[in-house]
Amino acid sequence: MSQPHLSIQGVNKSFGAVSALRDINLDIYKNEFVCLLGPSGCGKTTLLRIIAGLEKSSSGSILAGGKDISKLPPAKRNFGMVFQSYALFPNLTAYENVAYGLHGKGIPKQDIEEKVHSVLGLVDLAHAGSRYPSQLSGGQQQRIALARAIVLSPDFLLLDEPLSALDAKVRLKLRHEIRELQERLGITTIMVTHDQEEALTMSDRIVVMNNAEIQQIGTPQQVYEQPDNPFVADFIGSINFLEATNDEANPIPIQAVRPEHIRITAAASGQGVSAVVKNIEFRGPFYRLLLETDSLGTGKGPERITVDVSAHVSHHLQIMKNGVVSLEVPQEKLISFTPETKIHA
Numbered sequence: 001m002s003q004p005h006l007s008i009q010g011v012n013k014s015f016g017a018v019s020a021l022r023d024i025n026l027d028i029y030k031n032e033f034v035c036l037l038g039p040s041g042c043g044k045t046t047l048l049r050i051i052a053g054l055e056k057s058s059s060g061s062i063l064a065g066g067k068d069i070s071k072l073p074p075a076k077r078n079f080g081m082v083f084q085s086y087a088l089f090p091n092l093t094a095y096e097n098v099a100y101g102l103h104g105k106g107i108p109k110q111d112i113e114e115k116v117h118s119v120l121g122l123v124d125l126a127h128a129g130s131r132y133p134s135q136l137s138g139g140q141q142q143r144i145a146l147a148r149a150i151v152l153s154p155d156f157l158l159l160d161e162p163l164s165a166l167d168a169k170v171r172l173k174l175r176h177e178i179r180e181l182q183e184r185l186g187i188t189t190i191m192v193t194h195d196q197e198e199a200l201t202m203s204d205r206i207v208v209m210n211n212a213e214i215q216q217i218g219t220p221q222q223v224y225e226q227p228d229n230p231f232v233a234d235f236i237g238s239i240n241f242l243e244a245t246n247d248e249a250n251p252i253p254i255q256a257v258r259p260e261h262i263r264i265t266a267a268a269s270g271q272g273v274s275a276v277v278k279n280i281e282f283r284g285p286f287y288r289l290l291l292e293t294d295s296l297g298t299g300k301g302p303e304r305i306t307v308d309v310s311a312h313v314s315h316h317l318q319i320m321k322n323g324v325v326s327l328e329v330p331q332e333k334l335i336s337f338t339p340e341t342k343i344h345a
């Protein structure tokens with residue numbers, strides 16, 4: 001493989017007694033879109049800020065294009081940043097906000113104008129250059145923030161939860177727009193998010209983090225289909241843990257299955273084990289069922305299991321609350337973990 005465009009090597013960060021990052025190793029390649037995904041407090045923003053130079057690591061180094069940039073100030077790193085809070089200058093128009101970073105660089109006025117117009121066109125706001133931030137919607141303000149970051153032709157685009165302040169519809173649209181723009185311009189991008197769906201739909205690779213450590217690095221399909229440990233399995237998508245043990249002397253592998261992989265048939269079908277429908281949630285294209293069964297063979301007594309069925313299957317089987325169905329867990333869909341957590345970078 002080619003040399004990484006960005007290489008994070010053995011990065012640690014502590015804030016007093018709080019360990020925010022532990023031994024972070026991560027290589028990012030040119031043109032990649034990588035998401036740092038994890039729950040609140042896992043260290044993802046701290047890692048992004050260290051990459052940007054806004055925070056100093058306690059140890060370790062950051063290499064860009066093979067050169068150690070750990071000691072460079074943010075302005076010398078050629079990274080474009082977009083934050084959750086837009087961070088536009090309220091007293092400058094959209095045009096002036098985008099042009100701001102180009103001033104003082106010895107760029108002729110006419111070139112600045114051309115660049116700004118072209119970038120405003122890229123984010124579909126060519127018509128809005130004279131408006132002030134307060135006259136723009138949240139989605140439009142975030143597109144201006146994006147334009148301001150890319151006008152400087154950065155080597156890297158760093159996005160810190162750029163979509164989380166926006167309403168659901170705008171968020172979906174912007175996800176697509178950001179990804180399209182990133183591919184078109186070929187800017188290597190690192191985005192922080194706690195939204196697993198955002199990470200799954202936008203990324204080339206996802207870095208799953210928890211408790212200051214990387215849990216798994218992989219494509220969206222890899223982290224979903226082959227999670228390295230129960231945390232990843234549970235954080236990305238939904239999962240049923242079928243067997244677990246805390247008995248260190250006698251470890252039993254933990255087995256897990258995704259709700260959409262469980263097969264449901266009519267109670268009288270003679271297949272699988274019988275289960276009672278305890279709850280039904282309508283999710284649009286599918287129903288999420290909570291089933292209770294005492295015959296999964298784990299010896300733990302009645303067990304609850306979450307199952308997703310298509311609207312079609314649900315209607316066909318006439319699934320009702322407190323009704324009885326048969327369920328089967330296909331062996332080939334079981335995900336097994338050993339009790340010791342596997343972590344790889």
Ligand SMILES: Nc1ncnc2c1ncn2[C@@H]1O[C@H](COP(=O)(O)OP(=O)(O)OP(=O)(O)O)[C@@H](O)[C@H]1O
Binds near residue numbers: 039
């Ligand atoms: N400036 C700081 N001073 C002290 N502790 C900090 C500081 N910044 C972050 N931390 C701590 O470091 C840990 C990681 O924080 P960080 O903001 O990186 O997490 P995060 O995954 O981005 O969370 P969120 O999604 O809530 O922003 C947390 O325990 C946080 O309280």
